[in-house]
Amino acid sequence: MSLLKLNAIVIVLLKLTLLKYFFNYKLYVSFVIYLPMSDATLVISVYDKGRELDLIFHALTKQDYSSTKFEIIIAEDGENAKVSELVERWQSKRQLNIRHITQEDKGFRKNKILNKAIMASASLYLIFIDGDCLPHPEFISAHISNIEPNTVLCGRRVN
DSSP: OOHHHHHHHHHHHHHHHHHHHHHOOOOOOOOOOOOOOOSEEEEEEESSOHHHHHHHHHHHHTOSSOTTSEEEEEEEEBOOHHHHHHHHHHHHHTSSOEEEEEEOOSSOOHHHHHHHHHHHOOSSOEEEEETTOOOOTTHHHHHHHTOOTTOOOOOOOOO
16 A cells, blocks of 8 residues: 555544544444645634635745645635635636635634544645734645644744
C-alpha cells in the first residue's frame, strides 16, 4: 500500500476517532476514503470580509511555496453572498486549491466553523489565520520548514 493511501487512512481514522471522542458518536465504518494529501491546510476564518479575502488570495498567489502543495479552506461564520461569489471566482481561476465551508449566521460561532474546517482538511498540518491577515510571501514555506512533532508554531500580527 502506498504512503499516500496510508496517510489518507490515518487521517480518516483520526477524524473518526475525534468525532467519537468529542461528540460521543457511535461510528461503524465499512469503507475507506482515500484523500489526496496536501503538505498543509491553510484555514482562513472569515465573517463578511470579501475585500480582505480577495487581498489574501492575491497574497497567496505570491507564496514561494507551490500552491499545488497546500489547500485553503475558507471557514465562513455566516453565509455572505459576496464572499461566496469571490470564492467561486477564485476557484474558477484554478490558481489556488480553495474550499468554502459555511454555516448559518446565528451569532458568533467561529470555533464551530473552525472545527468543521478541521474535519474537512486533507492534511495533517493546519495553519490558521483570520480573514484580515495578509500572509507574507514566505508564510507557508516558513510553516512547512518548521514542522516538528508535538510542536505548535504561533506568531503575531505585524503592524
